[in-house]
Amino acid sequence: MNARFVATLTLSAALASAAATAQERTTVFTGARILPAGRPAIENGVLVVAGGKIQAIGGSSLPRPDGATTVDCSGRTITPGLIDASFRGGADPADLNEQSDEVTPHLRVLDSLDPEDRSFERARAGGVTTVHVMPGTRNVIGGLGCVVKTWGTDPATMVLNAEASLRIVMGTEPSMGNRAIRGGSVDSMYYRRPTTRMGVVWEARKAFFDAKQEPETVPGQAPPAANPGREVLKRVLRGSLTAYTTARSEQDIRTALRIAAEFGYQTVIDDAQDAYLVADELAAAKVMVLLGAPSAPTVAGTAGADGSDPRFATVRILAERGIPFVVTTGSNLSALDLVREAMFAARNGLDPAKALDAVTILPARLLGIDQRTGSLDVGKDADFVVWSHDPLDPAAVAESVFIDGNSVLASR
Amino acid sequence: MHLRSSLALLVPFVVAVERSAAQELLLKARRIVVAADAVLTDGALLVQQGKVVWVGTDIPADARSRAKAIDYGEATIVPGFVLAETTLDQDADLAEGALAFTPDLRAAEAFDPWDERLLALPALGITSCAFSPSPRNVAGGIAAFVKPGKDRGAIAAAELHLSLSLTGAARNPERQPTSLMGAMDLLRTTFTAARTGTRTGPDAAVMHQVLQGSRPVFVHADTWAEINAALDLSRDFGFAVVLVGAREAGKALPRIVQQKASVVLDTLVPEGRLEPLRLPARLAEAGVPFCFAGQPEKLRLSAALAVRNGLDRRTALQALTRMPALLLDQQQVVGSLRQGSAADFVVFTGDPLDLDAAHVATWVDGVRIAGTDPAPKPAASAASATVAGDRR
Numbered sequence: 001m002n003a004r005f006v007a008t009l010t011l012s013a014a015l016a017s018a019a020a021t022a023q024e025r026t027t028v029f030t031g032a033r034i035l036p037a038g039r040p041a042i043e044n045g046v047l048v049v050a051g052g053k054i055q056a057i058g059g060s061s062l063p064r065p066d067g068a069t070t071v072d073c074s075g076r077t078i079t080p081g082l083i084d085a086s087f088r089g090g091a092d093p094a095d096l097n098e099q100s101d102e103v104t105p106h107l108r109v110l111d112s113l114d115p116e117d118r119s120f121e122r123a124r125a126g127g128v129t130t131v132h133v134m135p136g137t138r139n140v141i142g143g144l145g146c147v148v149k150t151w152g153t154d155p156a157t158m159v160l161n162a163e164a165s166l167r168i169v170m171g172t173e174p175s176m177g178n179r180a181i182r183g184g185s186v187d188s189m190y191y192r193r194p195t196t197r198m199g200v201v202w203e204a205r206k207a208f209f210d211a212k213q214e215p216e217t218v219p220g221q222a223p224p225a226a227n228p229g230r231e232v233l234k235r236v237l238r239g240s241l242t243a244y245t246t247a248r249s250e251q252d253i254r255t256a257l258r259i260a261a262e263f264g265y266q267t268v269i270d271d272a273q274d275a276y277l278v279a280d281e282l283a284a285a286k287v288m289v290l291l292g293a294p295s296a297p298t299v300a301g302t303a304g305a306d307g308s309d310p311r312f313a314t315v316r317i318l319a320e321r322g323i324p325f326v327v328t329t330g331s332n333l334s335a336l337d338l339v340r341e342a343m344f345a346a347r348n349g350l351d352p353a354k355a356l357d358a359v360t361i362l363p364a365r366l367l368g369i370d371q372r373t374g375s376l377d378v379g380k381d382a383d384f385v386v387w388s389h390d391p392l393d394p395a396a397v398a399e400s401v402f403i404d405g406n407s408v409l410a411s412r
Numbered sequence: 413m414h415l416r417s418s419l420a421l422l423v424p425f426v427v428a429v430e431r432s433a434a435q436e437l438l439l440k441a442r443r444i445v446v447a448a449d450a451v452l453t454d455g456a457l458l459v460q461q462g463k464v465v466w467v468g469t470d471i472p473a474d475a476r477s478r479a480k481a482i483d484y485g486e487a488t489i490v491p492g493f494v495l496a497e498t499t500l501d502q503d504a505d506l507a508e509g510a511l512a513f514t515p516d517l518r519a520a521e522a523f524d525p526w527d528e529r530l531l532a533l534p535a536l537g538i539t540s541c542a543f544s545p546s547p548r549n550v551a552g553g554i555a556a557f558v559k560p561g562k563d564r565g566a567i568a569a570a571e572l573h574l575s576l577s578l579t580g581a582a583r584n585p586e587r588q589p590t591s592l593m594g595a596m597d598l599l600r601t602t603f604t605a606a607r608t609g610t611r612t613g614p615d616a617a618v619m620h621q622v623l624q625g626s627r628p629v630f631v632h633a634d635t636w637a638e639i640n641a642a643l644d645l646s647r648d649f650g651f652a653v654v655l656v657g658a659r660e661a662g663k664a665l666p667r668i669v670q671q672k673a674s675v676v677l678d679t680l681v682p683e684g685r686l687e688p689l690r691l692p693a694r695l696a697e698a699g700v701p702f703c704f705a706g707q708p709e710k711l712r713l714s715a716a717l718a719v720r721n722g723l724d725r726r727t728a729l730q731a732l733t734r735m736p737a738l739l740l741d742q743q744q745v746v747g748s749l750r751q752g753s754a755a756d757f758v759v760f761t762g763d764p765l766d767l768d769a770a771h772v773a774t775w776v777d778g779v780r781i782a783g784t785d786p787a788p789k790p791a792a793s794a795a796s797a798t799v800a801g802d803r804r
Contacts, residue, residue: 092592094590097590098590098597109593111592111596111641112637114635115637115640189586228597
């Protein structure tokens with residue numbers, strides 16, 4: 001026990017010194033079991049990092065560059081930095097929802113992002129190096145999500161995609177704040193639609209209907225009056241922007257699929273707790289499913305269970321049916337660290353390698369950032385985690401986390 | 413109402429003040445700080461019609477004999493402090509309740525010359541201020557340059573900069589915008605519409621002035637996220653920005669330097685965290701123009717605390733006088749005691765950055781409106797003889 005403690009200390013000191021000039025010099029991480037994501041594990045692997053990028057990866061026979069600093073990671077496991085494709089955080093919750101309107105497709109959550117939000121620190125501590133932040137769930141169409149790393153020297157360096165997605169929300173959450181009379185007075189902006197589930201659907205359909213009706217700009221002619229929100233919806237209709245529809249209960253998932261089919265756009269189903277009840281429809285629609293917090297026995301958007309009934313086995317069922325899915329923390333307030341959610345998915349029958357892929361390379365592909373991150377391959381960003389144990393072991397902790405080759409973990 | 417009904421009674425007195433302003437005054441003190449980098453020892457200020465007409469140790473003999481001499485003895489005279497942002501006691505009247513976007517509103521319209529907080533400024537060493545729209549609205553309107561007086565204040569310039577706000581105070585759950593991204597969208601949309609000409613009217617005209625560079629912009633922004641948002645607007649729409657508050661400016665320092673932004677600081681308090689207390693010294697080191705502001709009662713304390721935390725005295729005094737004047741584009745009239753500038757100055761028993769230096773008097777436009785005249789000197793002293801001689 002004592003020997004292990006000393007070894008950990010030595011490793012920490014070596015990592016700290018490696019981080020000091022991480023960007024300039026070459027560092028070689030040796031002796032770890034490397035799980036590169038998307039391909040088989042490498043026992044006693046070697047990972048070569050320089051200039052914030054992965055320079056080489058392979059077995060113990062991999063040649064090591066002259067003058068490189070070596071960090072002995074014997075007994076550890078190295079994985080890519082984890083990617084949370086539906087991350088509840090990144091800003092003050094009040095700044096994630098623009099409540100003056102129900103349909104605000106053009107609002108950019110990046111504008112509200114607080115690079116020092118505590119949720120980033122917690123994510124880093126759990127080995128999460130990239131997150132997809134979407135506007136909150138209080139609007140029917142909330143706005144544009146962004147993909148950011150969880151650490152950067154400057155907020156601008158964190159951004160991988162400023163406009164990665166459009167968030168749409170089904171269910172009762174968007175209608176929660178609206179009342180016929182709020183605070184004893186009708187003289188309020190919350191005196192409006194929707195106050196029901198059917199009203200939510202009406203708002204979403206009307207927005208896409210109006211966007212579809214509007215004529216495209218003809219070169220040489222005066223453009224129609226500026227309507228930035230409608231422009232964003234048109235991008236979704238053209239297929240150049242992916243919709244992420246948050247739909248938890250069976251009926252909401254069906255509705256999300258129906259509206260997408262009606263208007264002909266691609267959507268991802270976010271926080272699909274009841275997906276196991278709609279597997280046929282999901283498979284037929286060929287949509288990607290985000291499963292928020294597979295560990296959680298209850299669903300918790302701000303509307304509570306919202307009619308859904310989550311099951312631990314959902315991820316396994318999706319895998320068996322060949323429905324593409326990604327594990328996230330989603331909007332569940334009781335979500336564990338992302339790595340623990342992957343662990344729960346594995347515990348409930350998902351192949352461990354697939355569980356790891358579901359929080360690394362699969363979300364990277366979904367978000368279109370797999371050229372930069374999501375797996376340990378030559379030329380990709382040096383975003384990786386040194387774990388004390390296999391990451392799906394309940395005792396595993398992230399001993400070191402690197403983003404662009406910089407050690408980003410605060411001391412415990 | 414009560415004050416205004418007594419205006420008639422005041423008229424003869426106001427006339428008397430006017431007359432005394434017309435008289436030449438020769439003010440002396442051991443130290444006269446003409447500007448933060450120019451200090452006179454045993455010099456004098458010649459004041460006429462509310463302006464500084466001569467400053468130095470070589471006042472012409474005819475003026476010397478003609479002017480009424482006022483000798484503050486061992487005291488120090490410094491330029492009056494300029495408060496670069498305040499809503500005085502009128503915050504409630506400086507933000508439209510239902511609308512967050514009112515760039516064409518003028519704070520000057522809300523100005524109450526009898527505002528008690530305004531009339532209390534001279535005793536704090538403050539001789540002019542930017543009376544500004546409240547940061548409770550995203551585009552609050554246009555600030556005015558106002559001065560306190562003995563009985564009532566006055567507007568010196570009706571239109572200064574446009575005041576914008578990205579702080580939490582501007583996000584209100586009862587009207588648009590409720591979020592930072594909503595505030596940013598509101599400003600992006602309206603700046604874009606003003607640029608493309610798809611929006612017209614008085615509000616678009618003000619946004620257009622900003623885009624053309626003829627209307628300076630102050631943006632209230634405290635957190636790193638808010639400061640970054642303000643700098644994004646400055647970059648995307650090509651205007652220079654003055655950040656107001658900027659509590660976390662230290663985190664965005666490289667960008668602030670790169671985009672040549674300036675900073676109007678908030679109150680520093682001794683019990684506060686070290687980071688804001690050290691911020692002035694860091695800004696100075698990085699070459700970022702900044703001034704002190706915030707609560708008027710703690711303006712001088714803020715400067716003294718900044719000095720205690722590493723800021724040099726010259727820059728600290730500059731940040732109370734010349735720098736706020738520059739940021740408000742009023743440096744020709746206030747912020748220093750050069751020939752032609754307003755005779756706005758403060759007398760302290762010592763260096764105003766030493767908190768044991770007591771306030772003696774404050775003069776605005778050549779009239780003493782707070783404090784006292786110099787204490788009578790012993791009859792035998794040369795100084796008192798001069799005063800007696802001048803009185804003849």
